[in-house]
Amino acid sequence: MFGYFTAVLPHFLAYFGAALLLAAAFLALYIQLTPHREMALIRAGNSAAAIQLTGTFLGFALPVAVVIGNSVSIPDMLLWGAVALVVQLLVFVIIARLLFRGISARIEDGCAASGIFVGGMGLGIGVLQAACMVP
Incomplete structure (x- = not known):
């Protein structure tokens, strides 16, 4: 059993490291895309921003987790992870620019309903x- 563990540990570390890089890239891009500053709002105790960012991040992490379990290689996982990243960015753009133009301001104001809606949609x-990412 220990031999199996040491044989697959590098595989785990490679996928986990790649997933963490994807997650960091997603969060950096998402935070730049939104007009409000999630981290500052969260530090100030804004629950709406925390709910919105957490839901959206989970909406990104879930497909990446499924892809990791079904990918044939790290480049394959990164490619499908990039698809998940783009889709989540588009979710916010569609909500904030087409459906509810003032939702970002409502999140800044601490409107939990707005944070729940954006995070839940993500x-x-x-x-x-x-x-859809399962073969």
Whole structure:
């Protein structure tokens, strides 16, 4: 058993490291895309921003987790992870620019309903993505 563990540990570390890089890239891009500053708002105790960012991140992480379990290589995982990243960015753009233009300001104001809506939509789309990414 220990031999198996030491044989697959590098594989785990490679995938986990790649997933962490994807997650960091997603968060950096998402935070730059949104007009409000999530981290500053969260530090100030804004629950709406925390809910929104957490839901959206889970909506990204779920399809990436499914892809990791089904990919044939790290480049394959990175490619599909990039698809998940782009889809989550588009979810916010569609919500904030087409459906509810003032939602970012409402999140800044601490409107929990707005944070729940954006985070929930991101999570829901992530669930759908994850299902579609299974061969």
